[in-house]
Amino acid sequence: MKQSDATNPFGEFTKLLEQFKLPGFDVPAIMEARRxxxxxxxxxxxTALQGMQSLGQKQAEMLRTTLGELQSLVTQMSSSGGVPSPNTAELVQQTLHKALADMQELAQTAYQTQAETYTVLTKRVEENIQELKMLLQQKK
Structure with missing residues (x-):
């Protein structure tokens, strides 16, 4: 059995279809469009994979940061004998604000990834429509 070319998986299929000459059926153009x-x-x-990897990295970094802050709060609490210090409420409020900002950043990253993926697919759909219009105009 002959080994197929991984860089052009359509090559053998194109050769096979070109054997059957059909009028008005431009095999190379169709195969190029599918490619x-x-x-x-x-x-x-x-694009989607890179976005999800970025999202995962940001989540891991946020978890490390939050665990570090939590460890710092526990250390402060234990050093003061378990009695909350006067700035504990402020620290909790800052942590909540940071958590909300982090969630917003994650949502923005996810949205940006989806938008970029959608743009790639939309562009190809538009190209398909233009190719179809050109094929239909050639037949007139």
């Missing part, structure tokens, strides 16, 4: 579709999906998946 572009696959490239757009690969790009969209890479």
């Amino acid at each position: 572009k579709d696959v490239e757009a999906l690969v790009t969209a998946n890479q």
Whole structure:
């Protein structure tokens, strides 16, 4: 069995379809369009993966920071004999504000990733529409 070319998975399929000459059926153009579709999906998946990795890294960093702050609060509480210090309420309030800001940052990262992925796919859909229009105009 012949080994297929990983860089061009459409090559053998194109050769197979070109054997059957059909009038008005431009095999290379159709295969090129499908190749572009696959490239757009690969790009969209890479964008989504990078966004999710970034999101995971930010979550891990936020967890490390929060655990560090919690450890600091526990250390302060234990050094003062378990009695809350006057600035404990302020520290709790700052931690809550930081947590809200972190959640907003995570939401923004997720939104940006989705928007970039959507843009890649939308561009390819628009290209497909233009290609279809050109094919229909050539047949007139």
